[in-house]
Amino acid sequence: MVFLTTFISSLLVNNVILSGTKGLCSYIGLSKDKKATLGMSIALIVVCVLSGLISWGLAALLTLINATYLSTIVSILVIASFVQLLEIFIKKFLPSLYKSLGIYLPLITTNCVVMGLAISIFSTYAKYIDGTLSSLDSALTILGMILAYPLGYFMVIYVFAFIQERIQNNNETPRGFKGAAIAFIATAAMCLAIYGFTGLV
Amino acid sequence: MSENKINTADVEKSSEVVNSAESTQKSAVSTKVTDKPKKVKKPNELLKVFTNGIIKDNALLVMLLGLCPLFPSTTSINNAIGMSVAVLFVLFFSNIIISSIRKIVPSNIRVPVYIVVIATLVTIVELLMKAFTETLYEQLSVFISLIVVNCIILGRAEAFASKNSVGKSALDALGISIGFAMVLLIVAFFREVIGTGGITFVNPFTGDTLFTFLPLADFAVPVFVQSFGGFVTFGLVLGVFTTITMWNNDRKMKKEQKEKLALQQAKGGK
């Protein structure tokens, strides 16, 4: 139950892009091309799930040695090296996938979604240590977040790719607004739609 | 006459330069860092490095990097100032440190080293903010930690600080931060005025309200303080800025073309 609540809440109510405003650099840059969005989303799902689990383990480890202030450094190093390893792995064993993903895999290192997920995991684990959440609740919350963050990203960016088609090649868009500016305004309209989900869970 | 020859050749070269500048401006909506290192040691070259980051290579409006901390920190002017100071701190010191160790670090492992340096600075900022400016930290919480994956800082470290001296890197950091702060303040001003009806200043160290001025509180549109308002306001600011830049470039191009035409006519007349 807690899993479902967290999952739906992180997916719809507190969507990572539209409500949490993370992952915007790649969102604006990639959404013009549908294939690119698919590739980026799949890569992001893989990286999020695996590095989320690693961050969970790291949270337990750092709490053991009482050094939670190292969480930022350790998370970013883990994510960076993990993305590098993943790139080498995909290059060797799945070369066709590597070709289609191309440049987007290294870009995930500086993606705020993955880092935001790591930080949320650390703070949920801290709540478990405090005693505010039980162990089962915290575990289910973390699993829900791990799945919901990249899926929420994928949902929004894929829908937005279709919207971008219409607004970018449109003659009515003013010349100065073409590109990022009109993309942001369209995203704002999507935000209004998401607000309808308030109070769902 | 030979003077004229040199002049026309150089005129063509200069118009080429202007054209290439315009094309980089037009492709500014893509997310590439295309900054060339400055190699000339003229005194006003330093000034150029400094003013580069404010308008011409503004990190948010032109290069579209580091957008993630923009939206939650522009909910009020207080938060905008807080985030700007945090980014200034991290960028300034990271540029200085990376620029001073740029000769020692072998180029194959420079990216992990830069990441460690930046992450250290971000953690220090986080701890200091948690200790001394509690209320500000609560508003910005996650996004202070997300400065570590902010493309601006890693991008400037990679493109500028690793190739230039300490002084120039410091100036570059200051310029970029001032440009960043400018955009943040403009967006925050609009969001706060429309979203709450006025301006409220809070002392970040103690949390006490210093100054409240809410003339339009009855007409406030609270949705502007949420993510919708952020997207709309920033989209409009970006659009206006790009339009003004394009008008400016058009005007410059027209001027160059006029001068080119005049010179050709003068040459033809002779």
Add this chain to the structure above:
Amino acid sequence: MSEELKDKVNKEVTTSQNEASKDTSKENKKQKKVKKAKTKKPLSNFILFPIVLGSVCLISAGAIAGINYLTEPIIARNAEKKYLKSCYKLLGNENIDKTQGTDGLSKADVPTSASYILQAYKVFVTSEFASAHSEYSDFYYYVLQTPSGYKGSVTLACIIAGTYGEDGVLYDMMAIDTTSEDALGAGQLQNVTVKPGYTGEDGDNLLDSGYITSGATAKVTFNAVDTAIKQAIQVFEGKIIPTIGYQKTEDGYEIYYNEHSIENMTYSSFTGYVYIKDEKVYNVEILSSTNTIGAKDNAWLNGGSYSYYEDMLDFTSFSNKYVNATDGVSFDVFSSDPVYVAGATQATEGYVEFIRSTIELYNEHHNK
């Protein structure tokens, strides 16, 4: 116009010339460096990379650890002080007697079964305020985390006034942190005004009670707030059994739940309830004791079976000396040495120490 153009062109020419000259000078420098480098043997990559990376990591970790060491006490103090500010706001800064306790507050017991209560403090008010509100003898300040409303929970500060342990009413409340809750509920909560008097009985509803005035209703949020406030009032009235602490029954017995450990050969720790009223001990209920011999549940007044060391404790004579259900045994009996039961000296010592530590709890509770 052409002057401008000339200047621009000259600038371009000079910059390109400078660039060209700089390039050549750099070439010379590079050649010199290459010559120098050829004489030195470069360190192998496998050694250099870990050294550089490792040293950078170590310096960073050291810097962060240093800053953490400096700021950790400040952060801990901030976390505690965060809730005190709201207390000052609720009662009025001038009405709190800051000379008593720590800044006018002292920590109160929170039963662990009270899940919504984060912190509990007793507030020392100035005498003017106390006489102006003479119908309330105690003011307690609670920080609550309400259950989930529309979207998230609210951190709430409230003052419960009345007689501690008997009856209490909600005096005032204020929302501290509403960022996770939906804007509708949070906004209503921040604009609410409270009149003292809500008693929080079962079946009461905060919104319909008449003690709250707010604009439009945000029922879900206010129901969550109601649940938390009711629990705070129950804790104030002593109706929730603490796992460590204190409960008051209806006929005036104070039941203290205590865990006491002693350095003792046979008995090392006791857990149980002691019934005290008016500085007299009426009953002792041992729930568990850990000892090297064997643990036994026993109720002194009702007899019980014992493990073989406890068999040596003649229960009736022992209990008659130390516990009397009808009249109670006053505290000063326990201040002198116990009469040891032969063969169970340490057991006697342990039991009496347990009662002594509970008497200390009683004294602490009543001198607060």
